[in-house]
Amino acid sequence: MTICLATTVTARRAYDLVNELQAYFVSKLDALPEPVQGSRFNPASWLRAGGKFGGGTRFIATDEQLFNRASVNVSQIQYENDATKKMASATALSTIVHPRRPDMPSMHMHISWTEMKDGSGYWRVMGDLNPALPDADDKSLFEQAFVDAVGRELCTYGMAQGAEYFYIPALKRHRGVAHFYLEAHTSGVFDADLTMAGRFGRTVIETYHKISLSHLGSPSTLTPSDWAAQLAYHSIYFLQVLTLDRGTTSGLLVHAENDVGILGSLPSHVDKALLRSCVPQLPKLQQTLLSNLLDVLPDAPKSLVDDAVKAKLATVVRQFYQEHPEAQELMARADRLAPTQQNHRGAE
Numbered sequence: 400m401t402i403c404l405a406t407t408v409t410a411r412r413a414y415d416l417v418n419e420l421q422a423y424f425v426s427k428l429d430a431l432p433e434p435v436q437g438s439r440f441n442p443a444s445w446l447r448a449g450g451k452f453g454g455g456t457r458f459i460a461t462d463e464q465l466f467n468r469a470s471v472n473v474s475q476i477q478y479e480n481d482a483t484k485k486m487a488s489a490t491a492l493s494t495i496v497h498p499r500r501p502d503m504p505s506m507h508m509h510i511s512w513t514e515m516k517d518g519s520g521y522w523r524v525m526g527d528l529n530p531a532l533p534d535a536d537d538k539s540l541f542e543q544a545f546v547d548a549v550g551r552e553l554c555t556y557g558m559a560q561g562a563e564y565f566y567i568p569a570l571k572r573h574r575g576v577a578h579f580y581l582e583a584h585t586s587g588v589f590d591a592d593l594t595m596a597g598r599f600g601r602t603v604i605e606t607y608h609k610i611s612l613s614h615l616g617s618p619s620t621l622t623p624s625d626w627a628a629q630l631a632y633h634s635i636y637f638l639q640v641l642t643l644d645r646g647t648t649s650g651l652l653v654h655a656e657n658d659v660g661i662l663g664s665l666p667s668h669v670d671k672a673l674l675r676s677c678v679p680q681l682p683k684l685q686q687t688l689l690s691n692l693l694d695v696l697p698d699a700p701k702s703l704v705d706d707a708v709k710a711k712l713a714t715v716v717r718q719f720y721q722e723h724p725e726a727q728e729l730m731a732r733a734d735r736l737a738p739t740q741q742n743h744r745g746a747e
Contacts, residue, residue, distance in 0.1 A: 401450055402446060402450040402453060402454045403450055403451055403452070403453060403477065404453060404475055404477060405453070405475060405477040405479060405487065405488035405490070405514070406479060407479075407487065407488070407514060409512070409514060409520065409589055410475070410477070410487065410488045410490055410512070410514050412593060413490040413512035413514075413593065414473075414475050414490050416510075416593060416596065416597050416600075417473045417490060417491060417492035417510060417511075418473055419597075420492050420510065420597070420600040420601065420604070421458065421471050421472075421473045421492055421494075423600075423601065423604060424471050424494060424600075424604045425438065425440050425458050425471055427604055427605070427607075427608040428440070428460075428469065428471075428496070428608075430608075431465065431608070431611055431612065431615060432612075432615050432616070435462065438458075439460055439461060439462040439465065439466070440458035440459060440460055440461065440469075440471070441458070441459055441461055442456050442457070442458055442459075443456070443457055443458075443459055443660070444456045444457075445457075445656060445657045445660055446656070447476050447654065447656055447657075448656075452476055452477060452478060452481070453474065453475045453476040453477050453488070454474065454475075454476075455472060455473055455474025455475065455657065455660070456472075456473055456474075457470050457471065457472035457473070457660050457663060458470070458471045458472075459663070460496075463499065464499065465498065465499055466496065466497065466498060466499055467497040467498060467499045467629075467633075467666055467667050468495070468496075468497045468663070468665070468666055468667050469495065469496040469497060470494065470495055470660070470663035470664070471492075471494045472491075472492065472493045472494065472660060472663060473491070473492050474489075474490070474491050474493075474657075475488060475489070475490045475491075476488060476489045476743070477489075478743075479516075484516075484742070484743070485515055485516055485517075485742065486513065486514070486515055486516070486742035486743065487514045487515060487516045488513075488514050489511060489512070489513045489514075489742070489743075490511060490512045490513075490514075491509065491510070491511035491512075491523075492508070492509065492510045492511070492600065493508075493509045493511075493646075493664075494506075494507065494508045494509070495507045495663060495664040496607070497633070497666045497667070498611070498614075500614065500619070500621065501531045501532055501621060501625040501626055501628060501629035502531075502532050502534075502614055502619050502621065502625065503530075503610075503611060503614045503615075504528050504529055504530035504531075504534070504537055504610065505528075505529035505530070505531075505575075505636070505666075506526070506527070506528055506529065506603075506607045507525075507526065507527050507529065507575075507664065508525065508526040508527075508600065508603050508604075509523060509524070509525045509526075509646065510522070510523070510524050510525075510596050510599065510600050511523045511524075512593075512596075513737065513739075513742065515742075519585075520585065520589070521583040521584055521585045521737065522581065522583075522584045522585060522592055522596055523581065523582055523583070523584070523646075523737065524557070524579070524580075524581040524584060524595075524596055524599055525561065525564075525578075525579060525580045525581070526541075526544075526545070526561075526577075526578075526579045526599070526603045527561060527565055527574070527575040527577060527578045527579070528541040528575055528576055528577040528607075528610075529574060529575040529576075529632070529636060530575075530576060530632075531625075531628045531629040531631075531632035531633070532625060532628055532629075533576055536613075537576075537610050537613075538576045538577050540606055540609065540610055541576075541577040541603075541606055541607075541610070542558070542577045543606075544602045544603055544605075544606035545557065545558060545577075545579045545599075545603075547602050548595070548598050548599040548602040548603065549595055549598070549599060553581075553595075554579070556581075557579040557580055557581050558577075558578060558579055560579075560580040560581065560582070560733035560734065560735075561578025561579045561580035561733075562578050563580075563731075563732075563733045563734075564578070564580045564582075564731045564732065564733045565578045565580070565639070565731070566731070567635070567638070567639055567643065569677070569680045569681045569682065569685070570635070570638075570677065570680060572635075574635065574636060574639040580733055582733055582735040582736065582737055583735045583736075583737045584735075630668060630669070630670050630701060631670060631673055633666035633667075633668065633669055633670075634669040634670045634673045634674050636664075636665075636666060637665055637666065637669045637674065637704070638674060638677060638689065639731075640662075640664055640665065641688075641689075641692055641712065641716060642681070642685050642688055642689055642692075642729075642730075643729075643730050643731040644730070644731060645727075645730045645731055645732060645736075645739075646739070647661060647662070647664070648716060648720065648727070648730060649739040649740050651713050651716050651717050652716075652717060652720055652721075652740055653739075653740055653743040654743075655713070655717065658709060658710055658713035658714075659706045659709045659710060659713075661713070662709040662712060662713060665704050665709065665712075666704065667703065667704060667705075668701040668702060668703055668704065669696070669701075669702050669704060670700075670701065670702070671693060671696050671697075671698065671699070671702045672700075674689065674693055674696075675693055677689065678690055678693075682729055684723055684725070684726040684729060685726065685729055687719070687723075688715075688716070688719045688723075688726065691715045691719060692712055692715050692716075694715075695708060695711040695712060695715060696708065
């Protein structure tokens with residue numbers, strides 16, 4: 400079935416932007432040493448309601464010499480002909496790169512435009528640098544990218560919001576070292592905000608490419624402790640995404656047609672024993688959630704998180720919040736909270 404996209408000019412322009420950024424990011428990752436013929440990525444598509452309400456395409460990394468996991472996703476969901484929904488469409492780019500080498504930082508970026516049927520709309524813009532082995536120069540470059548992309552005033556606000564959103568209260572630490580987050584953002588001028596979102600995406604992509612080149616171009620002797628630090632960090636990333644990240648959880652609760660894609664941010668392996676040790680530190684409800692998640696992970700020193708495991712993890716998350724909707728109050732948030740799930744559910 401053909402995918403049905405949104406018809407408004409603003410939604411189509413947002414869709415053009417995220418597709419442009421997706422192609423640009425894949426091209427920059429393909430150009431990293433050693434450049435490849437063809438691409439390091441394979442496309443995978445999914446449909447919402449058989450394409451009636453849109454869908455998306457993600458590019459999944461296949462080069463295991465360079466990537467632990469990487470996924471560059473674009474989607475557009477639209478409800479223009481569904482009278483039960485106040486939302487007209489949601490258009491998004493969501494990316495995650497986990498390099499194979501522990502000395503190279505992971506990176507996450509999300510840019511989305513949500514449009515309501517009354518013509519209003521807002522942006523969600525975020526980026527964060529996630530190293531297993533922190534590097535002060537990388538952190539400085541990434542934070543400067545935020546300033547260059549949006550200006551110092553908006554950057555100061557966005558970084559403060561990011562520091563709040565990506566904090567893990569139970570562990571008294573952040574996920575990552577450089578954070579930027581705008582939720583429900585609009586200046587009231589679509590063209591200006593579209594330009595800002597595009598500049599943010601391109602600047603972050605170019606900065607991450609520069610950081611990656613600096614590591615790949617420098618000789619590095621990796622030790623067993625470096626690889627252990629990466630596994631530990633990937634485990635904390637797993638914990639944050641599946642117990643705190645509001646965007647991931649909302650995606651899983653809205654529909655079950657792209658579970659593997661929504662969980663494309665997860666690294667390839669985690670330390671189940673380390674995660675088990677975190678359970679008592681969490682609030683009571685989240686103890687139950689994390690314990691249930693751990694029950695579907697393989698028992699191994701390094702638990703593999705493949706597509707089959709992702710599907711099980713998605714089911715656990717969905718069932719948990721259906722049974723304990725009040726637990727959503729424990730998830731991450733900044734000073735603005737968009738009604739993402741209600742936008743999709745409408746009067747259902």
